Amino acid sequence: MKLTASLTSPYARKIRVLLAEKRIPCTLQVDSPWETDTAVPALNPLGKVPVLESDEGEVFFDSPVIAGYLEALDRPPHFMPRDGMAAVRVRQTEALADGILDAAVLAHLERMRPAEAQLPSNVERQCAKIERALQALEARLGETEWFHGERISLADVAVGCALEYLDLRLGALNWRDRHPRLTAFAARIGARESFVSTRPPG
Template identity: 45%
Template structure:
């Protein structure tokens, strides 16, 4: 398998963490989708990373699709439960974590526009989603050691990648001070080799 992505994308990182946890071999090819000569459309008509090229040449897009598939390839470190309700709960954690990133990415892109074209109302709306999403993650986590209770799962991977990206791109968002339980979870996840090896960079 070959993973097309960037070192800074939290969606790419989520897939890389899962690949590492599952101990799956793959090639990692860097691609800057914002470069004028990007070739991303060869793999994804939507112009997004990650893209996962399978051994038969077919291409899988969307990190949520990829990680669910990758979890089926080996019994090592099972990240999704077999029980349908628990599985749906994990996917809801992932959807919330990814949604926080979606809103924050919009803010980042808006702030890259010329200052006279930026909309502070639009930025405030998206940051409101980020803060409400973080509060929801914190409420769901409570005093649990992991998102789903005692066991590490894809929910923790998704939440950890979201928190790591916010710390990387939005250090002014004080989620550590506001949500001590998320900080504890993030610090614990950051000790895992899969997280250490995929630390985001520009």
């Protein structure tokens, strides 16, 4: 199995955490789709990472699909509940976390443009989405240890990756100031070996 990913991609990190938690052997092919010599578009027409190639040569993207593939291998521990509606709720939380990432990536890209070309309203719009999603996650977590059920699920992995990506790219948001439950959650999940070993360099 081979995963093509950049070391900073939070979507790819979600998959790397799952691979580590499940102890599935996988070759990591580091590739940035932003580089001119990238091989990513040949694997994924959308030109995005992560991309996973199975041992049988089948190619999967994007990260929710890859997560589904890893679950379909039926290798414990499981990160999706067997019950259909419970699984939909896990996916809903994953979508919120991934939506935070989409907004954070857009805000980051806007800020990378030359100062005179930047539109502050674009950044503000994305940051408003992030804040609303954080509020929803704070309420969704409540006083429980994990987002859904008694044990860690894909929802927790996705939220953990999203929160740490905010630290990496949008530290000035200071999201911890307003979200005490998510703050404790990030510390808890961030201490797991799978998170420590996949933390972006630098």
